[in-house]
Amino acid sequence: MLLVVAAFIVAFVLLLYMISPLISPKPLKLNGAHVVVTGGSSGIGKSIAMECYRQGAFITLVARDEEKLLRAKKDVEKFAINDKQVVLCVSVDVSSDYTQVENVIKQAQEKLGPVDMLVNCAGTALAGKFEEMEVERFKELMELNYLGSVYPSRAVITTMKERRMGRIVFVSSQAGQIGLFGYTAYSPSKFALRGLAEALQMEMKPYNIYVTLAFPPDTDTPLLAEENKSKPLETKLISETSGVWQPDQVAKILVKDAVQGNFSSSVGPDGYMLSALTCGMSPVTSITEGLQQIVTMGLFRTIALFYLGSFDSIVRRCMIQREQSKAADKNE
Ligand SMILES: NC(=O)C1=CN([C@@H]2O[C@H](COP(=O)(O)OP(=O)(O)OC[C@H]3O[C@@H](n4cnc5c(N)ncnc54)[C@H](OP(=O)(O)O)[C@@H]3O)[C@@H](O)[C@H]2O)C=CC1
Numbered sequence: 001m002l003l004v005v006a007a008f009i010v011a012f013v014l015l016l017y018m019i020s021p022l023i024s025p026k027p028l029k030l031n032g033a034h035v036v037v038t039g040g041s042s043g044i045g046k047s048i049a050m051e052c053y054r055q056g057a058f059i060t061l062v063a064r065d066e067e068k069l070l071r072a073k074k075d076v077e078k079f080a081i082n083d084k085q086v087v088l089c090v091s092v093d094v095s096s097d098y099t100q101v102e103n104v105i106k107q108a109q110e111k112l113g114p115v116d117m118l119v120n121c122a123g124t125a126l127a128g129k130f131e132e133m134e135v136e137r138f139k140e141l142m143e144l145n146y147l148g149s150v151y152p153s154r155a156v157i158t159t160m161k162e163r164r165m166g167r168i169v170f171v172s173s174q175a176g177q178i179g180l181f182g183y184t185a186y187s188p189s190k191f192a193l194r195g196l197a198e199a200l201q202m203e204m205k206p207y208n209i210y211v212t213l214a215f216p217p218d219t220d221t222p223l224l225a226e227e228n229k230s231k232p233l234e235t236k237l238i239s240e241t242s243g244v245w246q247p248d249q250v251a252k253i254l255v256k257d258a259v260q261g262n263f264s265s266s267v268g269p270d271g272y273m274l275s276a277l278t279c280g281m282s283p284v285t286s287i288t289e290g291l292q293q294i295v296t297m298g299l300f301r302t303i304a305l306f307y308l309g310s311f312d313s314i315v316r317r318c319m320i321q322r323e324q325s326k327a328a329d330k331n332e
């Protein structure tokens with residue numbers, strides 16, 4: 001008898017342990033909320049600002065170029081749903097000096113109230129072969145993509161903790177889930193965000209602050225156009241696997257996930273598989289998500305082996321082609 005009771009207690013405690021991380025957070029109300037978007041003057045960031053504005057938020061756009069900021073402000077304002085809404089522009093480099101970042105966030109909070117949601121979207125990409133990439137670039141990408149997300153987050157977190165509410169979004173990339181040919185400098189700067197997001201989420205959960213880590217695929221923005229000018233053929237062919245998406249599609253999904261407090265945010269079927277496969281020890285935010293990961297992991301790993309095989313064969317084919325054209329050039 002005693003044994004049965006003990007077994008029940010143990011089973012109950014185990015169940016509690018399994019269920020407790022699965023309790024979904026309460027959604028954030030965007031109507032009237034203050035959303036800060038770094039990198040909000042272009043591409044994905046601008047679409048995120050538009051999407052939040054469309055849902056009634058007050059927006060602070062953060063980027064360096066003031067003219068671009070003003071143009072983006074006009075574009076965002078088209079999506080107003082009431083006449084109280086405001087778009088504020090702040091020009092600052094998010095990656096160079098923490099005190100500067102802290103000051104502009106303070107100013108934004110004085111004007112539009114405490115930050116309810118911070119979206120760290122300022123970032124850049126560079127593709128190229130490891131040995132051809134200037135060593136300085138490794139540092140630059142780490143500074144902008146990683147430290148440029150640490151600084152704004154650090155500047156908003158104290159107030160969020162005091163208010164016991166908030167959302168912090170990090171915009172990583174599918175190239176932050178898998179290391180790809182041509183992204184030896186870029187991928188690590190996006191992988192770093194995952195470590196930050198996981199550690200920060202564990203610290204912030206008791207304060208009702210939820211972290212979202214977004215993994216967009218190739219998205220049709222000025223950055224992608226710029227990157228494509230010098231992208232190795234291998235990188236282009238491999239990235240094509242998950243297609244090119246529109247910034248407003250990516251923004252809609254990201255904002256929905258952030259509002260719900262989901263830890264991971266992915267786009268498209270490849271994005272979904274990649275996130276389930278690489279979930280590791282990252283937090284779960286719903287029972288369905290946890291169950292899906294458990295059930296699909298083996299299957300997705302099997303599919304992944306085929307993908308990896310095809311990526312290897314792309315790399316091999318490109319190498320052979322290059323050598324052949326080099327040999328042909330010599331013979332001429
Ligand atoms: N496009 C894509 O295919 C994908 C993009 N991503 C990621 O999404 C994010 C946005 O990309 P995307 O919209 O394409 O890029 P864009 O180049 O279109 O926009 C980048 C934004 O960041 C701002 N920014 C750049 N550097 C700084 C800085 N030092 N300080 C403050 N703001 C800065 C830019 O303004 P300004 O230059 O005036 O400062 C601009 O507003 C990046 O982090 C990127 O890595 C992820 C996956 C795919």
Ligand SMILES: CCCCCCCCCCCCCCCC(=O)[C@@H](N)CO
Binds near residue numbers: 124125178219
């Ligand atoms: C079950 C396993 C499924 C595996 C699917 C694998 C798909 C890999 C595609 C990688 C695409 C990388 C896009 C990078 C975008 C980016 O960050 C830059 N464009 C920034 O400008």
